[in-house]
Amino acid sequence: MHGVPQPRGEDQKYISGQSTNKKKPVKEGGEGGKKDSKDDSDSDEDPEKKKMLSKVEDSIVMEKPNVKWSDVAGLHTAKESLKEAWLGESEKLVKSLFELAREHKPSIIFIDEVDSLCGSRSENESESARRIKTEFLVQMQGVGVDNDGVLVLGATNIPWTLDSAIRRRFEKRIYIPLPDEQARAFMFKMHLGNTRSELNEKDYRDLGARTEGYSGADISIVVREALMQPVRKVQTATHFRKV
Template sequence: MNTSLKLKKAISFFTRAIEQDNKRNYEYALHMYLEGVQLLIEVSRYEGNSDYSREVILNKCSHYLDRAERLKTYLLKINYQADISSKPSETEDVETKLLQGKMEGVIVETDCAVTWSDVVNLEDVKKTLEEAVILPLKFPQIFTGMRKTWKGILLFGPPGTGKSLLAKALASEAKASTFISVSSSDIVSKLFGDSEKMVKNLFKLARSRKPSIIFIDEVDSLCSSRSSTESDATRRIKTEFLVQMDGVTSNNDGVLILGATNIPWALDAGIRRRFEKRIYVPLPNEIVRYYMFRFHIGDTPNDINDRDLRELAKLTDMYSGADINILVRDATMQPIRKILAATHFHRVTGQCPTNPSVILDDLLTPCRSKSPDAIPMDWQQVPSDKLIEPLVTMDDMRRALVSSKATVTAQDLRRYDAFQSSFGLE
């Protein structure tokens, strides 16, 4: 579902919620409010939003979430009065267990397909994560006294530079630790308004499963700068994060908080201070882009040589890793489009598509209508085991370059450089 459809659906949920709220059908209204809030949070994470648009959307979320909290409190009170045999302590214990059960769903299996080798370059970032996570797991005896492990690491930089991919690779490499991945939707929408309880249970779960890593993607959506206009619910979430990350009563030994954000300047100052290591994940340079093109093209049939790869690296200044991935994917679709558009095919010799060890001389591939051995036919007439796809060419890459543009601007980079200069670590 695209962003505009999500926004329309969220508005529809809120309209129905208000109608049912006025009719005192509070349970249904609560459900509608929460469904709408969850969709708005997803809309707010759209990278095309301006800072102002994101703030307006999150303020709307806070407004409707406040109403949902009041409805939740009222319904809990009504349910409690209806069952006078239930003791408050038992009710609280059941609710706590329910919250902890929901938090179990954010634990990521460490047997993940992504490894360090899948992350092109970023060697300095990998070494820092190995220093903070992998080494303490293998040699805990050397991290004593002043030589303590980092408690919080913030990865910041332009979108598409590999921050989330690094987190996935870390989950795979740190097999001896529990990896917990959360986002704003896990904290806000699953708690029916009791977000600070979810934060508390998140850290409680991490401490009970240590050594553990809490990865907070888009941490700015939860911990942006505090202001006088924000709702009480939003303020309580931030306060609970501050207390749990570095409070007087918090003991986070064996727990690493790993955050990722595209807009680090929006973070609350208290949260920023608690991320002891703030690491800039930059756009790839020309050398790295060369290796990225080689990695993404991989074993796709192609006739692109080393000189072509170096030319592509020069032509893609300001492209992120995700931009290059999209460009290559678009280029690799060009042979498919040639197959769909072809009106003639000709016979070639090659490996059998279903059994590479067998060589066949009656395979078919698209060709021009004026080719000497051209056979008039379209792709629907080609047997599925007789098709040989055309090679990906440099022309396909150039055609993809026209439609696949960089998503990061020079103005964006200046903001990242300014933050790096003020708060980042070399």
Template sequence: MAASNTEHHHARSNKKANGGDCNSDDDDDNDPENKMFIDHVSGAILREKPYVKWDDVAGLHQAKDSLKEAVILPFQYPHLFTGRRLPFRGILLFGPPGTGKSYLAKAVATEADNSTFFSVSAADLVSKWPGESDKFVKTLFQQAKEQRFSIIFIDEVDALCSPRGEDESASKRMKAEFLLQMQCGLGNANTRVIVLGATNTPWVLHPVLRKRFEKRIHITLPDIQARTAMFKLHLSSTPHSIQEHEFKQLGEGSEGYSGADISIVVRDALMQPVRKVQTATHFKTARGPSRGDPNVIVDDLLTPCSPGAAGAVEMSWMDVPGEKLLEPIVSLSDIFMSLSTSKPTVSAENLMLQQEFSDNFGPG
């Protein structure tokens, strides 16, 4: 948020603090400064759906069921949630980094038809100028309430209680405004706004903020079935020679890996054929799709091989014309080689802290 000059921001800090009244409105709704806040928040609205379906999220069946119950059903069948059967207004996704919390949020954005999805991180709401952070928070909720159905996704929600770059009083104002909006803005049964928060460190959440998230969903490391499915999803249409039973071997051999870890392993494995091309000293002719037209099969391509292979010709990759190069397909050994060099990133200590929080405070 760039400003014209320092005096402008000092004047801004002397204005009356927001908050304190759930129904209070600004006196300067037509003020250019207020429009600046609205424009800033409007940038958080996802104009295009991410197109991440539930089936694109491997595993996490309990988490997906909880989100369908808490988010999708109330939007799709509002008549089911009347009287004392009220949907959850605050939902917290917590777990180790790389386990798919943001990916789940994208699936929610895709599956929740006719909803407006606001996606922000704590950094989007934190400002170094006094009074701006709490104003961002208030404007965010005001804009959400103006929509028919709204979902506010806040990544790294724990940082809202201890934003970097602000002094202690500004941090308190921001936290107070956020708690006020969570309490008053979401407590009204007629307000169809859901706050979806995500955090890697749930134990640092302020107790009052933790209480606002009525539903708490523990996103754990993927189990063997989920890991197996992840290898299949990440390889997708890439040519490979891996059989069904070999995918299970990959799932078994990647215990302790997060979804993000497996993504990195596969990306590295996809480079293994390129490395074979770079280090090859011999090539042989091979049959494969033409570079000009993949539907046409030709038999004059060149692929790397061992020196003792039939038809091997000594040459380097620099001697092979670009349109004649046929790289090897990804094999099981390629992925296991990448697994051996890419270690899990989630520590045992982190897992212990996550489980301790889950035992004490979640699932909600």
């Protein structure tokens, strides 16, 4: 895919950029947006299968994000979407996800924090976890089905904890290191956005140099905490002066 795909004809469903709809406290953040998703399929397939596919679609489809439905079938935060419903039947959701991707190929299945679903096997893991791993192996192997046009991507911070059989299925591995000094300086500027401040280019470079080992998420937290300091001072203030 090149650039941001544009909607064509009936392709009015898109991939969601978020899987949660949590609201933050009013004092320190705004409310999350509402998700309005629906299954408009008119097929006469098996009701149980249709219900499963609808559940997967509801987890990944919403109105008007950046990517068009016919180009990408994605799963954001697979851990939450696969474990939240039909206790003991999570492997059916895995199968439904791959079926959905094949129906809309060329497509991409993105599994964030894949280690939470496909970690190394142990004697203490549940039977449900074993079934999920087995189903992932079967679907990624593509026995008896055509997986051409379906790309499976997995992201993890701890790849060494993945089950060895799962690691073999991911033939190509890409290491993404922590941001360097220049990238960290840019991230501080990006997260600060249009917020008024007295920081100049030298200050941003200094922040980049002082935060070696920080990830993008760490820098985001630092900036957010800094921006909240004035708000917290106002919340605890007892005397005010009009200026």
